[in-house]
Amino acid sequence: MLLVVDDQPAIRQLLFEALGNGEHEVVLASNGYEAINIVRNQKPDLILLDLKMPGLSGLETLREINKFSPGIPVILITAYGELSDPEEAERMGVRCVVIKPFDLNKMRDVVRKVLEGFRFDFRD
Numbered sequence: 001m002l003l004v005v006d007d008q009p010a011i012r013q014l015l016f017e018a019l020g021n022g023e024h025e026v027v028l029a030s031n032g033y034e035a036i037n038i039v040r041n042q043k044p045d046l047i048l049l050d051l052k053m054p055g056l057s058g059l060e061t062l063r064e065i066n067k068f069s070p071g072i073p074v075i076l077i078t079a080y081g082e083l084s085d086p087e088e089a090e091r092m093g094v095r096c097v098v099i100k101p102f103d104l105n106k107m108r109d110v111v112r113k114v115l116e117g118f119r120f121d122f123r124d
């Protein structure tokens with residue numbers, strides 16, 4: 001199961017359509033609290049996580065999830081390309097950072113690679 005967490009409905013819908021074409025089950029969450037509740041009940045194979053969200057940020061959400069379910073691979077999605085602590089993000093499972101706006105074919109490719117265990121080097 002892929003968990004998509006983003007506060008923007010258009011992004012959630014886009015990723016649902018791009019990734020949920022029979023190959024994966026895709027579950028959507030519009031904020032960090034929803035995402036945490038979903039992970040408590042059903043462990044995703046991968047989380048696509050927006051960094052900037054009202055309420056809990058992507059990294060705050062990930063800190064909570066790591067307390068009870070560490071090690072889930074994460075693709076972090078950001079409009080800015082700014083990540084204050086990439087080492088912490090990596091420790092919490094972030095395997096790749098994708099900058100908005102993203103290309104859907106590239107995103108499908110990144111999802112496939114991360115599910116295969118690939119780690120992208122996003123620290124620079």
Ligand SMILES: [Mg+2]
Nearest residue numbers: 007050052053
């Ligand atoms: Mg956002």
